[in-house]
Amino acid sequence: MPTSRSYPGLRHLLMALTLIACTAAFAAAKPAPKPAAAGTAPVHTGLENLEKQVQEFTLANGLRFIVVERHQAPVFSFFTVVNSGSANDQVGTTGIAHMMEHMAFKGTSLVGTKNYAAEKPLLAAEETAWSALLDERRKGAHASEARLKQLGETFADAQKASNQYVVGNEYTKMIEQAGGQGINAFTAEDITAYFYSLPSNRLELWAALHAGALVDPVFREFYKERDVVYEERRMRVESSPIGRLFYEFITTAFSAHPYGFGGIGYPSDLKSFSRTQGEQFFKRNYVAKNMTIAVVGDVDLAQVKQLAEKYFGAISDAPAPPPLDTVEPEQIAERRVLLEDKAQPFVLVGWHVPAASDPHYAAYRAAADLLGGGEYSRLYKALVKEQKVAVQAEMGVGQPGEKYPTLMFAVLVPASGQDPEKVERAAYKVIDEAMTTKPFTAEELDGYKVRVRAAKIGAVDGNSSLAGELAQSQNLYGDWHQFFREQERVQELAVKDLLDVLKTSVKKSNRTVGMIQNPAAAAANEGGH
Amino acid sequence: MTVRVHITRALSLLAIALSLATGARMARATDVSVYDPKKLVTPPIHKVTPAQPQRFVLPNGAVVFLLENHELPVVSGVAYFKSSPALVPDDRVGLASLAGEVMRSGGTATHPGDALDDRLAAIGAAINSGIGADQANGGFRCLTENTSEVIGTWADVLRHPAFPDDKIELAKVGLRRTIASRNDEMVGLLTRTASQAVYGKKNKYAREAEYATVEPITKADCDKLHAAVFVPERAVLAIYGDFKTADMKTLLAAKFGDWKASGTPAPPAVETPRTVTPKLLFAPKDDVTQSGIVITQPGSRADDPDYASLQVLEQGLGGGFQSRLFNKIRTQRGLAYATGANAGSDYHRPGVFLAYSLTKSESTMVALSLLREEVAKVTKATFTSDELDAAKQSVVNGFVFNFEDPSQVLFRSAFYELNGYPLDFLLKYQKDLDAVTAQSVLEAAKRKITPEAQVAIIVGREKDFDAKLESAGLSVERVDITIPPPPHQGPEVKATPEARVQGQQWLAGAAKLAGGSSAWAAVKTVKITTAASVSIQGQNISFSGEETWKLPNKQVAVQKLPFGEVKQGFDGRSGWMSGMGQLQDNPKAAEAVAKESERSLWRLLGEPAKFTLVALDAPEKADGKDYRAAVVEGAKQEDLTVLFDEGGRLAGVAYHDEGSPQMPAARVQELMTDWRAEGALQYPHAMKVLRDGKVFLDAKVTAIVLNPVVTDDMFVKPAK
Structure with a gap:
């Protein structure tokens, strides 16, 4: 397909920024559901036929399925959204939502084991050994060195013992062997998602494996996998300058809401939480009413329904966990995080804005696009093309999540030798002008409306992408139709709506700034002759 | 009851x-x-016959593939062209990426870049361009209703890019930032080091854009590269989506029909090394808690007979969850999140075999040895039948995904066409796959993977490693990842006629004050003895020196240092140095002597008319005083500046020094005082050298002999 420009786009950049791959979550960012005003002429989207092909059903336990039959190739993709993510973590066990994503591939009592009857008591013994070790460790300065050592050895032995019955990666191997493609999952703040594609003659295999992991999961190799997750933390956060900055930025921007945990988990928690705690999280959150599954491709609705009832009907019908009650308090003072680093300067700015369910959310998205959506936008023209003080200047809405009040953000990449604070000030000037002396024009807004339509069409190209869009729309708004309604909502936007939301949120006291400063680069600038 | x-x-x-x-x-x-x-029980798979694209050739040689699909109201397309890194000169590395970007960002005469940005944004369309090592692309995507307009603009961008200077400069701003940040992220540093290890740093595939190679790029360079790459006889176009084939043919004929074949030769192929010398390359990175580890060697082409076996090998060694590396390093030991392997099959050229792992600093060496062990194993014994099944079936059963989207058939055909692969290459590969056995995988591994001749690469924080680098049993080479600084940018010189006249007057006046240029020009040879002290790394070292010149450029100098005598010479052709029992060539002498000669008093004062000096408005500050300054136009050394004091006497010279491994680059100022009569001329008997404003060397002339008798062999490298 056509190649991309030299500079990665905003979405690409956010992949690097976001702690746990939540690209798809961003791609699917959607504005608020607001019914089209009566009398508005329907918008021709080019997706009318596709919308008619979307079918759905709900199992007795409350699990919602969305199905699109597309028979052009003998393959299908699925996308499962669990409506719990890192924001459902709690202090002491942060990172545990993400841990579920890893455990989902460890198998069941039938897959991944040589003999579950023999493995089961050994897993219990491993748990007892871990608990004893943790209890001793919790004594801190009073813990006995000798006892810690002995308990550590007991725990290691218990892991070895249970491990002898493990058939490593058998679960994923079965998917791969069947021709599975893109076997993956991600944990975002709002959701955890699972997705891959298979040849369509493997539909029942998929149902048995996927439902098996939801009905009868066995969290074997839990503690080794906890180490793997810690390595993921090292890779995404500790060893990457932008990862470090994003972590400091997001943990500063949110003082109360769990979005401020930073997703990946605190190092201490990643060394403490237990399999038992993992199982408790699973039991509470992986219930039918808290999930949506979309299946798109060479499938037959009746068959999907029959297999869904047979395999997924046994998922717990317990009530879905309630939404979080904690609301991020109003920010009353600017927050700044300065990361002195060897890496090149980098700037993030975030302003608190409402959740996706807010009626003004669409206006925020439009404003962010006109300010920082690409080469055509105000920030790019001023900072990159004209002043040449930055090589990238982009804006977006909806990080780190969309379910709860979130951030509108700017990503500014200073050109070599440019003072990041100067670039930051240059960006504020452009945004201030948009709110005062140079308001957006109707022509600019019209362009945005066209781009939304084009982007929608791009988003449904491909089974996996369409499945992801529909499942996430259903999950966020309780109605997959909202995916198709966005263009109608966008059509109603007026320039004033954009200016109003900017005036509400773009205030110094409402912003968090994160910045990499490179002392060596700064000294070179001052000492220039 | x-x-x-x-x-x-x-x-x-x-x-x-x-x-x-x-x-x-x-x-x-x-x-x-x-x-x-x-x-x-697995039911049989549905048979679906994928739609085949229509292929035809335009009279100018461009090959076109078209495939209609009306599911969505969109049209997209791409034009592929052959390229080669040989088209980019060594002193212009970065040109391909820059020109590829500016084709689109700069637009054309009829569609200037900024207007193009706005127009495409207004209709939700995109046009892209890029020039890679072996291939260049230009693509578009638009809504059905804009097809005609966007294809017209796309053709214009491909055929007539304007490469305007302001967008070239904009692209340079981006490249400078890319260079500055290239050591920031682990994976970038790791893959760059791997590519240089396999190809060799100077190979055209491994060259890296540097500030010095980006700065001189001009519109003429872009035009030249464009003319060599974007020609119709080496173009393959592919268009997909919501159009009628007959209409599209007419449109393409209108937009591309008058594009004349260039008759230029195909871009030359570039050879890549077949083998590498085994070693361990270590690149330091202190701001990490995790090391990046790679083992690598040259790979093979996709049309190699072992291709199918190598694909199965890759799957089984490091291609997914079921692979050996994933199991051994990640699942069983929790040592890595990211680990895997790539068999190194590339379509354009022999690719790069890689096995990699990212692991915490404290398990670096153990992870390296596990990686090496697993790679070696696949060359010694066959996969078990279970492993072979898993690896092979995942490739075989996944084959249908080559046809998941109808557009895949189209774009794949265009790609094969461009690169000289048969259009049924994929079907042949499918047949080969069926024939793959554990034995064929082993044999392919033996032919293509040589554990005794691979390079291991580690990037990380050495002090936290679990063992010494040497414990790997490989010769250890430390990679210098320092980014060469940008070429020095001097002060802006306003070369007005007035400034030139002023500069010339200053120099003529100074020559007069120093005894007149004829007195200086009369000196053909000179011997100067000095006593000096130099400040290096906070230490002061005193030494005496004697240098003899046969002007303009033959030189021999002896310095008596605390630790012995060092002698350097240049005989007009080649340089040498001796000291502490060593005698060696000094290839850098020619350049150094040429620069020294250029800024020498003998030339400045003896031949003032040969210089054009441009007086600067602002004085230059040196050692706390302001001097009048004039820049030498067209000097060999950067920013060669001549300084004058208030009385009009020559006060010194200043220039940019590029530095050396021992000495960082700096602005050097040589200040001269204590002018005394020596025969007919006045010569300065004290000199102070400052580097970036700090005193570096203090010297006093203790004796000077004008026109001594010298022989040419004094300057020639001694026999032993």
């Missing part, structure tokens, strides 16, 4: 009712055997 029976029965009925209502929970409690995937 009855009551109890009733109650019991009622309870059991209730239980049944409940179990019906909550069948889910009951099923879980009772029987999970339904979930056994091993009991399933």
